[in-house]
Amino acid sequence: xxxxxxxxxxxxKARFIDALSVTGIHVYPGKDEMTIFNAQGVLQYINTKSLxxxxxxxxxxxxxxxxxxxxxxLRHEDKEYPHFVSPAAVTFATVxxxxxxxxxxxxxxxxGVGWEESYGTKPEExxxxxxxxxxxxxxxxxxKPEQAHxxxxxxxxxxxxxxxxxxxxxxxMQVNVHFEGSGSLDVQTEDHTYSGNRENDLLNKLWRDxxxxxxxxxxxxxxxxxxxxxxxxxxxxxxxxxxIATANxxxxxxxxxxxxxxxxxxxxxxxxxxxxxRDKPVRYGMSLERQKTQAxxxxxxxxxxxxxxxxxxxxxxxxxxxxxxxxxxxPAPKNGGSFDL
Numbered sequence: 001x002x003x004x005x006x007x008x009x010x011x012x013k014a015r016f017i018d019a020l021s022v023t024g025i026h027v028y029p030g031k032d033e034m035t036i037f038n039a040q041g042v043l044q045y046i047n048t049k050s051l052x053x054x055x056x057x058x059x060x061x062x063x064x065x066x067x068x069x070x071x072x073x074l075r076h077e078d079k080e081y082p083h084f085v086s087p088a089a090v091t092f093a094t095v096x097x098x099x100x101x102x103x104x105x106x107x108x109x110x111x112g113v114g115w116e117e118s119y120g121t122k123p124e125e126x127x128x129x130x131x132x133x134x135x136x137x138x139x140x141x142x143x144k145p146e147q148a149h150x151x152x153x154x155x156x157x158x159x160x161x162x163x164x165x166x167x168x169x170x171x172x173m174q175v176n177v178h179f180e181g182s183g184s185l186d187v188q189t190e191d192h193t194y195s196g197n198r199e200n201d202l203l204n205k206l207w208r209d210x211x212x213x214x215x216x217x218x219x220x221x222x223x224x225x226x227x228x229x230x231x232x233x234x235x236x237x238x239x240x241x242x243x244i245a246t247a248n249x250x251x252x253x254x255x256x257x258x259x260x261x262x263x264x265x266x267x268x269x270x271x272x273x274x275x276x277x278r279d280k281p282v283r284y285g286m287s288l289e290r291q292k293t294q295a296x297x298x299x300x301x302x303x304x305x306x307x308x309x310x311x312x313x314x315x316x317x318x319x320x321x322x323x324x325x326x327x328x329x330x331p332a333p334k335n336g337g338s339f340d341l
Contacts, residue, residue, distance in 0.1 A: 005061045007036070007044070010052040017043060019065035023089035023181075024113040027055050027082040039089065039111040039181050059084060070132045072108065075120030085110050087132035091164035091179040094150040095157055098123055107151055111164070111181035130159065138163065141247060146191040148175075148240050158187065162247035166267070169302065170237045170259035177244065189236040199225050234259075254286075255318055256311030257304045263288065265319045268302070273312065276305075284312045288319075 004016040017036070024037040032049035035042060046053060062069055069084035091109035098104050104126060108116040134140050141160045149155035160177065167178035178184040202225040203218075241260035245251045251262035270289040275282060284306040290299035306312040 003065055005065055007046075007058050007061070008052050009054050009057055013052050015044075015046075015051060019062050020067050022062060022067055022069070023086045023111050024116075025055070025058070025069060025084045026113075029079070029081060037110070037112040041112050043112075055082065068132075070129050072116060072118070072121070072125065072129055074116060074118045075103075076118070080120075083116065085113070085116065085129070087129070088136045088138075089113075089181075090129070090133045090138075091161050091182045092177075092185055093126075093130070093159040094152060094155065094185065095121075095126060095159075096152045096154045097156040099154075104156070105152060105154075107185075109164075109179050109182035109185070114183050133159075133161070139247060141244065143240070147236075148187050148189050150185050150187045160244060162244050162249075165244055165248050165251070166264055167302070168241045168244060168251065168260065168262040170241055170261065172259060175237050175241055175260070187240065189240050190233060198229055202228060252319060254304045254315045256306050256308075256315050258307070259304075261302065261304055263302060263319075271316065271319065273316075275309075281307070283307070284309050286312050286316065 001016070001018050003018050003020045005019045006014045006016055008015050018038075021038040022036060022043065023039055026035045026037075028034065032047050034044075034046055034048050034053060034055065036044040036046070048054070059069055067086055067088075069086055072083050072085050074081040074083045085108070089111040091111060093106060093108045095107075096105040101120075103120040103122055105119045106117070106121045106126060108129070110116055130140065138161050141162055143149075143158040143160070145155040145157070148158050150158055161179075164180045164182070165177055166180050167176075167184075169176045169178075175187045175189060176184055177187055199222070203222055206221045206225060238260045241262065245253065245262045248262075250264070252265055254261040254263065265288075267290065268288040269291045272287045272289065274285040274287070276285060286304050286306070288302040288304075290301065292299060304312075304315065306315065
């Protein structure tokens with residue numbers, strides 16, 4: 001163990017932990033209880049009165065040791081829960097617009113803690129957190145709601161630390177981004193600020209562009225409108241996944257798939273092939289299987305589908321071939337922090 005600090009104010013009840021391993025602290029109001037987290041989960045669950053632990057004193061010791069935590073109170077139904085997180089452990093944040101009461105809804109990913117969710121965060125608290133995260137040297141990608149949004153209908157921004165991403169999977173409707181030690185986030189890439197009917201608007205445009213012919217095949221035009229919308233949505237999901245994967249620089253892409261998939265090959269224990277003959281056209285499948293454990297006896301597999309057996313074989317070779325040494329770090333996002341898709 002390194003960087004030890006005594007979390008107790010008493011020498012007789014001394015309890016030493018690695019200060020730099022702490023990712024979060026949750027204090028329970030009205031109770032003499034506290035949970036301390038590290039990247040693996042709960043590090044200590046303690047009775048602060050019995051062990052003589054003072055939250056302010058503990059925060060000062062952590063800061064002095066080089067791990068200053070940021071205050072991020074969690075507010076639910078008029079209750080406030082003191083909470084503190086290490087900026088270095090933050091993996092993502094998805095936030096709402098500021099509401100009439102001057103607060104925002106936030107979901108923040110923290111290693112070992114998982115999701116931190118609050119419905120009453122003050123803008124200055126969010127700003128302090130984001131500044132602290134950037135202050136650690138992280139490249140924090142920012143996506144505007146018309147580019148990508150997650151979990152909020154009134155989203156304002158989505159922030160992602162690409163270095164913390166372990167897997168990216170487009171499921172045909174959304175992009176599932178898996179983070180180190182903090183779960184996954186389902187991200188939507190359609191413009192949620194648009195309130196019209198995309199198909200009708202595009203159908204009218206196709207009709208106008210075609211000269212507004214009275215004998216136009218409306219069914220054919222509607223089919224073409226749906227095809228164009230589907231292609232646009234697929235392209236936006238691919239662009240979003242590619243932006244993160246490029247900034248990450250360590251993920252392996254499953255090439256030739258019908259959807260964007262990026263993984264770390266070493267996280268899988270078996271690869272299986274299968275062919276879906278009943279599909280027209282035939283689809284060539286490949287499944288990446290994870291290690292079964294006592295805690296998770298049915299881990300989720302990654303399934304990819306290809307139009308040809310040759311595409312599947314090429315993707316398989318990319319997975320099992322050792323990656324070439326990486327070059328220089330990708331450039332920072334454009335537009336003052338907002339990633340240019």
